[in-house]
Amino acid sequence: MVNSNSQTPPEDLEKKILLRLPLKSLVKLIQVSKKWASIIRGEEFRREYLLRSMTRPRVMLMVERMTSLPHEPKMSWFHDVYEEQRRNPGSGEYEVLFHSVYQEKKPSLSSGQQQLRIPFEKVGSNISQPIRGLTCLHLDTKVAICNPGTKNYRILPEIPALEDEEWRESSIKCFFGYDEDTNVFKVLCIKTRNLSSIPINDCHVLTVELGAEPSYWRRIICNDDHSPVTEALFKGGFLYYGAWSSTGNNLVVRFNVTSEEFTVWEPSEEVQRDADFSFPRWKFVIYEKDIALVDDFAFFPAAEIDRDGTNVFPILVIDEISGDFERKIIKIHGWQQKVGDDVFYFKGTIGTGELVFAQCSGMDGLMPGASFSVLYYDTKKFLRRSTIEAVAGEHILEARTFLDHVDSTWLM
Incomplete structure (x- = not known):
């Protein structure tokens, strides 16, 4: 006789099984069982799932694209598409598309691939570096946090507008960080005037505690007036970004996400002269676990050729x-023979020690139907390639690459 009162597996066993499942499976399972939903959304499960995911980080590609156009674009199609959409929002589907695959050796598109589409008008395409599985997007005063793996996003309170007539001539930079001490995310907002690039010392912070009611924007003080001119890089509780002083000097700004204090460093004249250094031309990357700056003009294959x-x-x-700067030279052997004439930019290093290069995009960098490649170069002079094929008919406006993205159950 079959016992109809068969016992369910112990909760500890269920949790161990759930921890091994991909995010797309967890998203489905929270709709199936209230018990599973409770386990998956629990703080302990979230922490353990994140720790497991950190052993298999991803490379994430964020693509701005148009899926349809009323006419065949010309060579200046980037501007044509953008202006067409601005003039006539119904002229095509303008959206933000996320791809991510594992950074492991020889990754395949079927190995951990994730995709998420978000309408552009919801949050825009200014995107932060992913932190613990989440990214921050903003457009003008609109801000949202997004989990590409779970395909969920949350709209945050709008950024307070400037209280004067110069609002239309002002720009906003938003930076995304995480405070490990209090287990909250924070968004730093800094406003500057576009025409003069004059710092206006208008800084706000929004604390995002997931699962809690939306917070509010708090004004904070920075005693060093500056205008952010680069994207930020988050590392070890600090945000790093490039800025200009009120006199036009190049500055590196470090923001402590926990204390909400700013530290400003200025490269010496010798460093700036020897490296031909200036923002926003130089970008932040992680190089062998250190914060580093790389010249975007030093792209491949146009980089300097040694003897x-x-x-x-x-x-x-x-x-x-200390904030001191050390100039280093990186050498890549046999690039032309292995890669050819496609243009790539250095994006930093990953846990394997490999140097990562992402294909140029934006403007005329990627034409409709083109593929996008990420290259990995190790110390043994071995070069491997990961390619994402574009769907026929896609018009890629820009593609941005982020390293060390991980799966997390935030926002589920």
Whole structure:
């Protein structure tokens, strides 16, 4: 006789099984069982799932695209598409598309691939570096946080507008960070005037505690007036970004996400002269676990060629305690023979020690139907390629690459 009162598996066993499942399966299971939903949304499960995911980080590609156009674009199609959508919102589907695959060796599109589409008008396409599985997007005064793995996003309170007539001539930079001490995310907002680039010392912070009611924007004080001119890089509780002072000097700004205090460093004249250094031309990357700056003009294959035919390019490694800058030279052997003439930019290093390069995009960098490649280069001079094929008919406006994205159950 069959016992109809069969016992369900112990909760500990259920949790162990759930921890091994991909995010797309967890998203479905929370709709099936209230018990599973309770386990998956629990703080302990979230922490353990995140720790497991950190052992298999991803490379994430964010694509702005048009899926349909009323006419065949010309060579200046980037501007044509953008202006057409601005003039006539119904002229095509303008959206933000996320792809992510594992950074492991020889990743395949079927190995951990995730995709998420978000209408552009919801949050825009200014995107932050992913932190603990979440990214922050903003458009003008609109802000949202997004989990590409679970395909969920949350609209945050709008950024307070400037209280004067110069609002239309002002721009906003938003930076995304995480405070491990209190287990909350924070969004830093800094406003500057576009025409003069004059700092206006208007800084706000929004604390995002997931699962709690929306917070409000708090004004904070920065004693060093500056205008942010680069995107930010988050590392170890600090946000790093490039800025200009009121006199036009190049500055590196460090924001402590916990204390909400600013530290400002200015590269020496010698460093700036030797490296031909200026913002926003230089970008922040992680190089061998350190904060570093790389010259975006040092792209491949146009990087400087050494006497032995080796491609070389400079980086500036920053001492996170003193703020000193050390100039280093990176050498890539046999680039032209292995890659050819496609243009790539250095994006930093990953846990395997490999240097990562992402294909140029934006403007005329990627035409409709083109594929997008990420290259990995190790110390043994081995180069591997991960390629995402574009769907026929897609018009890619821009593609941005982020390293070390991880799966998390936030926002589920």
